[in-house]
Amino acid sequence: MRTPSDDPLATVLPNGLRIVVSGMPGRATVSAHLRWPLGTAGDPADAQGVAVVLHEWLQRGAGELDAHAYADAFDRFGARRWGSVGREHATLGVACLARDAAHVLPLLAAAVAAPRLEDEEFEGARQLALQELAAAADSPGERLLETAVAARYVGEHGRSAYGVRAHLQRLAAAGVRAVAPARLAPECAVLALAGGADAAALLDAAAGAFAGWRGRAAPVPDPRPRPRTRVHRGGHGGQTHVALIETAVPPRAAGWTEQALAMTALAGATAGRLWTVVREERGLAYDVGSAVHVIDGDAFRLTHAVTAPERASEAIAVLLDELERSRGGLDAGELRRAQLLLRSSVVFESETSGGRAARLASDVVRFGHPRPVERIEAAIQGVTLAGVNAFLASRPPVAATVVTTGPSPTGAWAA
């Protein structure tokens, strides 16, 4: 069933897969972005990391093609692949020249619709998951994010995106294969395509390629945010990593666009408030930022900085002050600049086939439908100063969970 023939096109296949397509006349490439609910939050409690292993395993041969032949088949079209898996969902993506899209889409579909999941490929996939888990533990930035998300959620969504070492060590091919049908299901999946091909033809090609994908998705529990807390996770290294976490407005709630503009004024602009007070005025950190994250419909703001342990307490205090100050509202200049910055970033993102496809997939999951670029721009431009400031005034006082990793801060926020 197709929506009216405006841009983008959208359809839902009988198997439940939602497909959205945006034509980009004149572009030489097409990008495809497949996203479905395979994440560690949906793993069995005693097998955390199944999602990671399965995501790797399904890329090691599909349909008639073994692992080598499958990789070579993409290469023959010069197609570039990528993929990711986290707590909430997994992605597989591909970019190729527009003329090859109809040949490449069936290859992408085969990974989820007909993965071979052969015994001889399992151990490599499992070992790779263990290597990735160890690599994440050795990365200060990844340690902060893992600790922050664990501090945000009770239960499944607070799990590691990499799994648990002991669970990964005892996974067996038969067990993972047994759960695969429920974890590789078109229900709740989204395929977004963008690029320089006829949109209707691209939609038909995608519908044909993914029509044979079968399976019913197992339900994933809703995220359960944890009350405000203070967490410190020690570790080696010379710098303290800081994260402040607060509940934010989710995509479908009133205030989402106002929040995006306020975030741009806070952290998205070159003269953003955080940058100015942390870097320009105090030289407290090289790396400082703030962004809204959305996991299974729950939104939280994560504000971070990396600094020396003896300056970490000052950095936390400055960040908390600035977050609180933002409730007082923006001035007209800040809103004007934030609107132009946000509109420009939407345009930049929409100029690449990959950026546009990723945006379409995200929109369908977050808002339930794709949003044309012009409509996003109009929504941004339609926010008034009174509107954004009323939104900010309605936000509760800042009560952030404070997370630190690495050496403990000295002073007020010492662990």
Add this chain to the structure above:
Amino acid sequence: MSAAGFDHLTLPNGLRLLGERSDARSVAVGLAFDVGARDEGADESGAAHFLEHLAFKGDRGHRADDVNRAFDELGARVNATTSHDRTLFYGAALSQLRAPLTAQLLALARPALRREDVDMERRVVLEEIGMAEDQPEDRAWERGARLFFDGHPLGAPVLGTRASLAALDPPRLRRFHRRWYRSDRALVVVAGAYDWNEVVEGVRAATEDWTPGGATRVHPGWRPHQGAAEERGSGFERTRLLWFAPAPSAQDPARIAAALLARIVGDDDNGRLFWALVEPGLVDDAALWFDPADRVGSFQAAATTDDGSRDRVVETVDAVLSRFDREGPTDDEWARAQRALATDVTLAAETPLGRVAELSDAWLDRGEAETASATVARILATPPSAGRELLERAPFSASFRYELRPADVS
């Protein structure tokens, strides 16, 4: 100068301009100076990168907040990078804002270098060095490159060191700036929808007081380090392995063949190292790539593993590289690498911003520019024999291996 399909001009003061027109909604502008960490003297380590930071602190009439707000008023995405070879300030904005974007970028070339700004920004750069020290990859790259380049300035750390930063006071920074940030080391690149006359007049008016300095880069002789070196460090648990080998330079016509060879061995999705190391789960990531610098090039490879698998990883990589030297690429591998590289070039050229760094490097390294489609044609026309010839003069197995291992293992 070879630049079919491009606008280009050199002003009387030596400043170069290059434009590539498209009908994109955004426009991108780059201001490149042909100076980087390799041009620093012994008492100037980190100066080029520090000056990149200080450019955003404002000229004599403006403060950092003025500079940042001016870019925000344009809705511009702005950033800068410093490498061994050059310093690039770049930004993108909606195309109707191209003239003020260009003017704001040009203003970055005249920082006031006020002492209070230098002192404050030094703290930020020291935090950046602290972050790099906490990243085992960064530590390994710095140490490995220093040993491989063995006295050549490409082995110098771009960020400098804590000690060298402390010595970079305003007079020393001004001296470095006066020497290198001159019109004859500068290039302005514009990509997207523009009016060439407007670009030329805007740049001419903003740079009429810029003068050439006549500074030239020194290209010392260099003998690539070979063999292996191992060091131990604390604060991490996994072993970082790096390989370096000599390769064609940015000026060498064999650079496309080098890029194709690197992809066949080191593509992170379907390269030989992927199948030998990642597919069996020996490492979490392995890649090999080609890094063409001004007059000197290198192949570089990296893998990270648990220390218990270190011996197997080393033996496997040695075997892969030796075999590749002996047998060379198959015709099928070559054809697949050509297609993949062509797609990468096409994807990178989708936005004006994606073109700025590529065009800056091509113009400053070789005095030439070519469209993405011309580059694709050149890639597809490069025969496998070019790869085999290159392997004979620059074999992968003549490499230097550096490894940084955790201190608390035997």
